[in-house]
Amino acid sequence: MNTHALNLRTPPADEDRVALAWQALADVEDPEIPDLKILDLGLIRFVRVHAGVLEVGLSPTYVGCPATEVIHHDVVQALRDAQIGACIVTSVLSPAWSSDWITTEGRQKLLHLGIVPPERTVLNMREVLRADRPPACPRCQSTDTECISEFGSTPCKALHRCRACLEPFEYFKCI
């Protein structure tokens, strides 16, 4: 018996497909923030196989964020390129995506790009309606900063300015 040929005919095991999918997903970038991967943002809820179909659960960050559709498209493309058989991408609304799910590495990348990562956790979400502790300037670390606008170039970010070094910077909002 030719075991090699037999192996070729056997479709990859479910666990292997899941592992390959995670590998493919690791390369998908956020379309708005270069270098940041969607895994850094914690956008993937699950990867599973059911009845031969591989399913990826994807969380939208903000309901109206135009990047959501681009990300969805990029994920589908990455899975297709990885050639791991039939797959679907499901949008997962519940539980709602939280900025708490941004990984430590993701936070470091944001800071490196001059975007201050969210500080608080969602446990304090009701506190959002009260005044913020001003985030420290990513350039000079001064805490003498002010909010210029609650909304920046994308819904997920607010615009701040450092009163010490006078540089503007973005703050990734806690949500």
Next chain:
Amino acid sequence: MSAAAVDSKALFRYVLRLGDLSLVLGQRLGEWVGHAPALEEDLGLANIALDLIGQARLLLSYAGEIEGCGRSEDDIAYLREQGEYLNPVLAEQPNGDFGQTIVRQLLIDAFQLELYERMAASTDERLAAIAAKSVKETRYHLRYSGSWLVRLGDGTEKSHALAQSALDRLWPYTVELFAEDDLDRTMADCGVAPRLAEMHTAWTMRLDELLAQATLKRPGDRAHSWHGKRGQHSEHLGYILAEMQYLQRAHPGARW
């Protein structure tokens, strides 16, 4: 009563009310793009509009599924007549000056916050998920409109006068938000929607706190004769729909 026992026609109309509120207000805010007093406000209003359109998409898609006639979110948004829109008339009021836009926004942000916070526990799982997602964004909307209300009200003599006149003009429309009709009652009875009376109390408390900070006076309630929630609108909605629906009416089925 379980969510499964909810009458689907009633649920369809109720979800349209929620979706139309977000859609019409989002479309209104979009009119500010390129015209706001400063670039920051242009971005702020446009971002809130985006969130609202995002909510509307989720809600109108769901309405289409409940209806079961194969209508998509776009079919529902672009191909209904004015009388089929079920938003409260406050949402369609013109932008006016920046103060009027901020007051209208604040009144609706505070309403949606009370709504979504409670609806996150709805017996309807889909609505619960949409509400839990939307409430997070709505908090930022209220933070934006609330802080502007305080700046305008507690600002110069002129900004105070304009903010108070906007409040006086728009306040009567808020009565419709909380006027419970049979549909609201049915939805609350089966746990799909929160009780409007309960929301009204919390909303008023929050408003009073903000108005006090803004040194503005809360106008008295009056009997209202608006029934946007039943499809009877002010003259303003027609103009919004004419602009919003033009492309789909002129070029049916056009896609990006």
